[in-house]
Amino acid sequence: MDGVGVQSWVILSAILFVLGLFCVLTRRNALGILMGIELVLNAASLNVVALAHYASLGRDGQLFAIFVIMLAAAEAAIGLAIVLGIYQSFETIDVDATDRLRG
Amino acid sequence: MNPHLVATPAAWVALVPLLPLSGAIVLGLGGAWLQHRVGPRAVSAIACGTVAAAFLLALRALATLIGLPPDDRLLVATLWPWLEVGGLAVDVALGVDPLSAVMILVVTGVGGLIHGYAIGYMHGERGLWRFFAFLNLFTFAMLILVMAENLLLLFLGWEGVGFCSWALIGFWYREPANAVAGNKAFIVNRIGDLGFVLGLVLLFWTFADAGVPTLAFRLMEPRADVLQGAQLWGMPVVTLATVLLFLGATGKSAQIPLYVWLPDAMAGPTPVSALIHAATMVTAGVYMIARLHWLFALAPSTLHLIAAVGLATAFLAATLALVETDIKKVLAYSTVSQLGYMMLAMGVGAWGAGIFHLVTHAFFKAGLFLAAGSVMHALGGEQDMRRMGGLWAALPHTAVTCLVATLAIVGTPCFAGFFSKDAILWAAFSSRYGHPLLWAGGTVVAGLTAFYMVRQFVLVFFGTSRSDADARQHLHESPAVMTVPLWILAVGAVVAGYLGVPPVLGGSLGVPHVLEGWFAPLFGGHAEGSGGSHGAHAELELGLMIASVTVAAGGALLAWLMYGARRIAPDRVSDALAGLPYRVLRHRYWVDEMYAAVFVRGTVALARVLAWVDTQVIDRLVDGAATLVRGAAVLGRSIDDWLVDPAVNAVADATWAVGRAARRVQTGAVTSYLYGVLLGILGGVLLWWSWAAAR
Amino acid sequence: MSPTTVVFYLLAAFTVASAFGVAVSTHIVYSAFALMGTLLGVAALYVFLGADFLGAIQLLVYVGGILVLSLFAIMLTHRIADVHVSNRAVGRVPAAVVALLVFVGLVRVASRAAWVVWDRQALVPTTAAIGHAFLGRWLLPFEVASLVLLVALIGAVVLSRKEVRP
Numbered sequence: 001m002d003g004v005g006v007q008s009w010v011i012l013s014a015i016l017f018v019l020g021l022f023c024v025l026t027r028r029n030a031l032g033i034l035m036g037i038e039l040v041l042n043a044a045s046l047n048v049v050a051l052a053h054y055a056s057l058g059r060d061g062q063l064f065a066i067f068v069i070m071l072a073a074a075e076a077a078i079g080l081a082i083v084l085g086i087y088q089s090f091e092t093i094d095v096d097a098t099d100r101l102r103g
Numbered sequence: 104m105n106p107h108l109v110a111t112p113a114a115w116v117a118l119v120p121l122l123p124l125s126g127a128i129v130l131g132l133g134g135a136w137l138q139h140r141v142g143p144r145a146v147s148a149i150a151c152g153t154v155a156a157a158f159l160l161a162l163r164a165l166a167t168l169i170g171l172p173p174d175d176r177l178l179v180a181t182l183w184p185w186l187e188v189g190g191l192a193v194d195v196a197l198g199v200d201p202l203s204a205v206m207i208l209v210v211t212g213v214g215g216l217i218h219g220y221a222i223g224y225m226h227g228e229r230g231l232w233r234f235f236a237f238l239n240l241f242t243f244a245m246l247i248l249v250m251a252e253n254l255l256l257l258f259l260g261w262e263g264v265g266f267c268s269w270a271l272i273g274f275w276y277r278e279p280a281n282a283v284a285g286n287k288a289f290i291v292n293r294i295g296d297l298g299f300v301l302g303l304v305l306l307f308w309t310f311a312d313a314g315v316p317t318l319a320f321r322l323m324e325p326r327a328d329v330l331q332g333a334q335l336w337g338m339p340v341v342t343l344a345t346v347l348l349f350l351g352a353t354g355k356s357a358q359i360p361l362y363v364w365l366p367d368a369m370a371g372p373t374p375v376s377a378l379i380h381a382a383t384m385v386t387a388g389v390y391m392i393a394r395l396h397w398l399f400a401l402a403p404s405t406l407h408l409i410a411a412v413g414l415a416t417a418f419l420a421a422t423l424a425l426v427e428t429d430i431k432k433v434l435a436y437s438t439v440s441q442l443g444y445m446m447l448a449m450g451v452g453a454w455g456a457g458i459f460h461l462v463t464h465a466f467f468k469a470g471l472f473l474a475a476g477s478v479m480h481a482l483g484g485e486q487d488m489r490r491m492g493g494l495w496a497a498l499p500h501t502a503v504t505c506l507v508a509t510l511a512i513v514g515t516p517c518f519a520g521f522f523s524k525d526a527i528l529w530a531a532f533s534s535r536y537g538h539p540l541l542w543a544g545g546t547v548v549a550g551l552t553a554f555y556m557v558r559q560f561v562l563v564f565f566g567t568s569r570s571d572a573d574a575r576q577h578l579h580e581s582p583a584v585m586t587v588p589l590w591i592l593a594v595g596a597v598v599a600g601y602l603g604v605p606p607v608l609g610g611s612l613g614v615p616h617v618l619e620g621w622f623a624p625l626f627g628g629h630a631e632g633s634g635g636s637h638g639a640h641a642e643l644e645l646g647l648m649i650a651s652v653t654v655a656a657g658g659a660l661l662a663w664l665m666y667g668a669r670r671i672a673p674d675r676v677s678d679a680l681a682g683l684p685y686r687v688l689r690h691r692y693w694v695d696e697m698y699a700a701v702f703v704r705g706t707v708a709l710a711r712v713l714a715w716v717d718t719q720v721i722d723r724l725v726d727g728a729a730t731l732v733r734g735a736a737v738l739g740r741s742i743d744d745w746l747v748d749p750a751v752n753a754v755a756d757a758t759w760a761v762g763r764a765a766r767r768v769q770t771g772a773v774t775s776y777l778y779g780v781l782l783g784i785l786g787g788v789l790l791w792w793s794w795a796a797a798r
Numbered sequence: 799m800s801p802t803t804v805v806f807y808l809l810a811a812f813t814v815a816s817a818f819g820v821a822v823s824t825h826i827v828y829s830a831f832a833l834m835g836t837l838l839g840v841a842a843l844y845v846f847l848g849a850d851f852l853g854a855i856q857l858l859v860y861v862g863g864i865l866v867l868s869l870f871a872i873m874l875t876h877r878i879a880d881v882h883v884s885n886r887a888v889g890r891v892p893a894a895v896v897a898l899l900v901f902v903g904l905v906r907v908a909s910r911a912a913w914v915v916w917d918r919q920a921l922v923p924t925t926a927a928i929g930h931a932f933l934g935r936w937l938l939p940f941e942v943a944s945l946v947l948l949v950a951l952i953g954a955v956v957l958s959r960k961e962v963r964p
Contacts, residue, residue, distance in 0.1 A: 004806045006915060010908040012810050012843075016836075018901040019817040024777055025893035029826050031872055033773065035833050038864065039817055042840050053847045056916040059927045062849045063936060066928065069859050070943045074950035076864045080871040081957035087875040088960060099771025774889065781896065 009050035016043035030083045030093040034076065041072050108321070111171060113178040116164055116199050119157045119207055120246035126153035127240035134232025143231050150235035151218040154242055158211035164199045165208060173624050176201055177321075179252065186255070190316030191307065196252040201621050205458060206249035206390060209465050213382045213595075214242050216588035220473050221374035223584040224480060234274060234372070241267035245383050249390055253319040254303055257391065261299065261355065264384045265292045271379060272371040284370040291364040295354015302347030306398075309333045309340045324397045331401075345398060345405040349412075352388030357439045358416045358446055363695055365439055369431040373476030376431060381438050381472050382465035389445045389461055396454045396626060406536045410450025414544045417443025419692070421551035425558075426677070426688045429486050430475045433559050437512070438468060440552060444527055447545060451537040453530030455622045459603045460523035466599050467511035467520060470592035474505035477581040477589065478563060482574045488559065493568035497578045502564050504589040509560045511596040513553040514655050519600030524549065525648050526603060532647060533640065546651045553658035561666040607641045607648075809846060813839030826876075830869050837861045848921040851928055 020039030027033045045065040052061020087093050126149050130137070137145045168176045178199040186193040199207065218238060225231055244263025251257035266289075273285025307318055313329035315322065333340040352358065357365040368380050379385070392399055392409070399406055420439035427433045441464050448457030479486055481498055495502045511518040514525070528549075532542035568575055580586070602617045609616070664670045677685035690696075770776075816839055819832030837860045844853035932940045 004803055006913050007908050008806070008810075011905060012814070014901055014904040014908065015814055016817050016840075017904070018897045019814070019821045021781070021900060022893050022897040023821040025774065025781070025896065026821075026890050028774070030773070031826055031868060031875070032829055033777070035820055035829055035868065038833060038860075039820060039836065042837065042860075046840055046843060049844060049847055049849055049852065053849075054913070054915050056919050058848060058919065059924060059931060062852045062924060062928060063931055065844070065849070065852050066855060067939065067943060069855055070947060073859055073864055074946050076867055077950045077954040078957065080867055081954035083871055084874060084958040093875050095773040098773070102766075102769055102771030778892075778896075785900070 006051065006054045009054075010047060013043045013047035013050065016040075016046065028094050028096055030086065030095050031080075033095065034079050034083070037079075038072065038076070041068055044068070107174075108177055109175045110177040110179040110198070110321070111167075111175070112180070113164075113167065113199070114180045115160065116178050116250070117180040117182055117197050119160050119164070119199075119211070120197065120243050120250060122153040122157045122160070123239045123242040123246065126150055127236050127243060130232050130236035130239060134236050138232045143226075146232045146235055147222045150239050151215065151222065153239060154211055154215040154218050157242070157246070158208070158215050161204070161207045161211045165204050168199060168201065168204055176624060181252075190311055191318065192316075193253055193255045193318060195256060196319070197247070197250040197256075198252040199250065201625055202390075202393060202458065203249050205462060205621075207246060209462055210242065210245050210249065210383050213465050213469050213592070214245075214378055216591055217374050217378045217382075217469060217473070220377075220476070220585050220588040221372075223582050224374055224476055225372060230274070234271070237267050237270045237274070238374075238378070241271065241379060241384070245387070248387055252321065253317075254306070254323075255318050257394070258299065258303060261351070261387060261391075262296065264379070264387060265289060265296070265355070268292070268368070268379050268384055271375040272368045274371055274375065278370075281370040284364075284367040288364040288368050291361050292354045295351045295361050298347045298350025298354070300351075302344045302351065305335065305340060305344045305347065309335075309344070320394065327397055327401060330398075339402070341398070341402045342404055345395075345402040346408065348391065348395065348398075349405060349409055352391055352446075353412065354388075355391075356385050356388030356442045356446065358388070358412050358443065359419065362416060362420070362439050363698060366432050366435045366691075369429070369435050373431070373472060373479065376435070377469045377472035377476070380435065381468035385438060385442055386445070386461045386465070389442070389449060389457055392446075392449045393454045393458055393626075396449075396452075399449070400452065403536060406450050406452060408450070410447050410531070410536065410541060413443045413446025413448075413450050414541060414548070415443070416440070417447065417548045418544060418551075421548050421555065422688055423691055424555040425551065426685060427555075428488050430478065430488050430491070430559065430563065431472070431486060433488075433555060434468070434471055434475060437471075437552065437556065440548060441468065441512070444524065444545065444548070447531055447541065448527040451530050451534040451541065453527060453534060454626045455618055456523065456526035456530050456603075458622070459618050460527055462602070463511070463519035463523040463596070463599045466592050466595035467508040470504055470508035470589060470596055471512065473585070473589055473592065474501050474508065477501040477585055478505075480581055480585070481578055482570055483577060485570065485574060488562045490570050490574075491563045491568075492566045492570070493564070494578070495564040498564075498580050500580055500586040500589060504586075504593040505560065505564070507593040508596050509556050511600075513556055513659060514549055514652065516652060517597070517600075519596050519598070521652070522600035522603050522605070525651065526605065528651055529605070529644050529647060533644075542647065546654050549651050550654040550658035553655040554662045557659045557662035558666050561663065565667055605644070607644050806843075806846060809839055809842050813843065826872055827869075830865065830872060833868070834861055834865050837865060848924070850923060851925040 017040055020036045020041075020043055023036030023039060024033050025036075027036060045068045048064050049058075049061040052058055052064070083093055086098060090098055092098075129149055130146060134146055137149075164178060167178060180197045182195040182197070184192065185195045218235075221234070221238070225234055228234060241264060244260045244267055246260070248257055248260025248264060251260060269285045269289040271285075272288050273282040276282045276285070303318070306323075307316070310316065310318075310323060310326070310329060313326075313333075315326045315329060317323060330341045330344075335343055350361075354361040365380060365385070369376055371379075399409075417440045420436040420443060424433050424436035424440065427436060441460070445457045445460050445464070448454075448460060478491065478494060478498065478501060481494070481501070482491065485491065507518070511520040514521045528542050528545050531537045531545050532539055601614070603619070604614045604616060606616060608614075661671075665673050665676065679685075687693075768779075813836055816832045816835030820829050820836060823829040823832055837856065841853045841856040841861070844850075844856055
């Protein structure tokens with residue numbers, strides 16, 4: 001671990017987070033947006049685990065990451081079910097096409 | 104008038120006019136049904152019954168009056184208060200005093216006889232019920248007129264008789280000429296009525312200003328002094344008021360200038376002519392002056408005017424009767440002429456003499472008219488005397504009664520007309536308002552009267568018949584229901600004269616002048632010569648009497664020579680002076696034509712001018728007002744369109760715009776929502792940082 | 799530069815490249831596989847940090863569960879014949895701007911923060927410790943998370959049922 005400072009880990013997480021953000025903001029495919037969200041979650045978990053490691057609280061950070069994974073699974077399941085429902089209603093998962101609720 | 108007169112209340116007196124009124128109402132409302140269902144006899148019975156009952160009540164009133172002391176002879180029936188306006192309080196009050204007692208006896212007596220005659224004359228008439236209803240209504244109105252205790256109620260009767268006259272003249276209204284005659288009578292009367300109303304108002308005004316706001320005769324006469332010195336526009340009120348009232352009298356009593364309706368009124372049935380246009384309605388003017396004698400006595404100039412107009416009318420009408428060929432028109436002009444005599448009497452202050460002549464005239468003029476009706480009935484409706492003649496043998500009753508009446512009107516001594524006419528002539532000569540010239544004029548008229556009456560009688564009854572064969576075949580005397588009234592009237596035409604035997608004739612025989620005594624409490628202070636001279640001028644009076652009788656005899660003789668004995672040819676007389684006088688008379692002095700040209704055309708022209716004003720000026724103004732309103736409406740609309748609506752719309756539009764702007768947030772696109780979330784989080788984080796940094 | 803550092807940078811580069819692929823790829827399937835790469839990289843980095851159990855879980859759940867589920871979803875939401883599935887991206891510039899701003903902010907925080915680095919510990923297997931933690935102090939969150947998973951399971955089934963029109 002020498003030479004790899006905590007800042008590097010944070011910057012790495014930041015890059016992943018920003019890429020995930022970019023993916024969320026630009027994608028029109030609903031599944032693409034969900035993938036972006038997975039990226040963000042992963043970035044956040046990585047950040048926590050890294051900081052915990054450097055704070056000698058390794059176990060706590062990992063617990064956090066495990067919880068995140070669990071919830072990400074639940075969220076992905078539901079999200080994908082919703083996408084399937086959208087597909088059934090709209091015949092497409094282009095989020096720009098699902099603007100029936102526009103004012 | 105007795106200033107301390109005590110009036111006797113007698114409510115039953117009101118029945119005298121009310122009985123004919125009830126007859127009129129019953130016949131007016133149910134007469135058609137009655138006539139159809141029950142028969143014409145029922146109608147006749149009701150009509151004549153009411154008037155006969157009224158006559159009996161009038162007799163009872165006379166008897167009651169005779170039983171009262173001479174100074175307190177007044178029976179009053181106050182029915183109910185009529186008006187209370189301002190200071191004026193007028194009651195419906197009817198009274199019987201010596202003057203009105205004589206009048207109601209004439210109206211109900213002669214009227215009753217004429218009602219009976221009409222049963223025969225109007226036999227078979229489809230509108231019999233309407234005829235009798237109006238006749239009864241007329242009787243009611245005339246009785247109200249003569250029994251009224253105040254001027255306003257008198258005017259009510261005045262108007263009532265005018266209306267009934269119109270209705271009865273135009274009775275056979277399907278013939279347009281009859282309706283026109285009725286209208287003419289009413290319209291000409293109306294002009295007179297205007298004068299009457301103005302006089303009445305002026306009188307009341309003056310009295311009210313002096314603190315006596317009343318129109319009741321018994322209250323006005325004692326306070327006549329308030330009229331002294333009262334002036335209006337520089338003229339004495341008394342003169343003005345009396346002239347205006349006299350104008351009304353000229354309308355009703357057919358004097359110059361408003362006499363033109365009476366000859367035309369002969370279009371009505373003969374009983375109507377007899378009752379209304381001989382005996383009663385036309386005498387209303389004379390009665391009115393007698394009733395207000397105390398007022399006229401205060402205006403000598405008016406009296407002179409009345410006398411002059413009366414004499415002029417008498418002369419004018421007599422000349423027109425000379426050349427008439429219609430049997431009824433002769434009698435019409437004769438009536439106008441005799442009314443002129445009555446006015447002459449009034450004009451010289453001989454109130455009693457005027458009323459006396461009114462009574463005798465009622466008898467013989469009604470008799471003459473009914474006889475004429477009998478002749479017309481016999482000849483199947485013929486009215487032209489040129490187609491009559493030789494009827495003496497065929498119509499004995501008619502002929503004899505007609506002869507009696509003719510002798511009476513001519514002024515044959517011992518007949519009624521002699522006494523009354525002579526009373527007037529003597530008063531014209533000797534009264535302080537009179538003048539010998541008035542007497543002379545009256546005597547000339549007497550001569551003319553004798554001429555045309557004898558002419559008429561001879562043309563109708565003597566000589567060879569000029570009727571066509573068909574008429575001669577159906578010649579028959581009238582039924583008893585028509586001849587009985589004729590006889591009664593004929594008797595009256597003789598006997599009535601003896602109510603006024605002048606002392607110069609009757610004094611030595613102990614025959615009193617009944618009427619003078621009768622009227623004394625009323626006229627006492629103001630009467631002139633009504634009783635004739637009392638001794639002082641006996642020879643003068645006798646001499647004047649003989650003179651007038653001689654003139655009349657001369658006229659009669661001339662008529663006999665021209666038409667009876669055929670010694671003088673009528674054509675030669677009419678051709679005299681290039682026929683001009685004859686033509687003037689035949690055209691009746693072109694009076695009707697002048698009236699038509701001046702007044703009728705003038706009124707029509709005025710009406711046209713006013714119509715122009717109405718359409719061009721007034722209508723334009725009204726339209727202008729309407730346009731203004733429309734303009735205001737347009738203005739209001741503009742305000743609504745340009746101010747109010749935009750404001751309201753602006754509010755709505757603003758809301759809409761805000762909403763439209765706001766709803767852009769609701770894109771429905773997930774991506775934009777994600778942006779929103781992100782930016783919100785970032786914003787929150789920034790805020791937290793700044794807050795933390797500030798700590 | 800020690801071998802650890804090189805390994806770190808290699809792993810980091812792999813992960814970032816995969817993440818890039820996820821972000822910019824036009825094919826959704828390509829994105830999915832790039833995501834798999836990213837997840838693998840992250841798992842490797844977990845192991846690098848000494849979180850061996852976590853790395854294994856990452857592989858099992860994330861890659862083997864979630865990613866496969868996503869691929870299933872991709873397959874279910876596009877026509878079979880339609881291979882070229884669209885994965886268009888719009889509004890790249892504003893997103894890039896925002897992303898850049900966020901990155902700059904995060905980097906500033908990272909560089910300016912006064913990091914307190916504690917003593918390094920030896921790398922030990924963590925499974926037992928995590929197990930003890932889950933059944934000890936962190937029991938309730940563990941159970942609640944299980945419940946959440948159960949509900950999600952039921953919910954997903956319910957949500958993905960085809961609507962039956964009467």
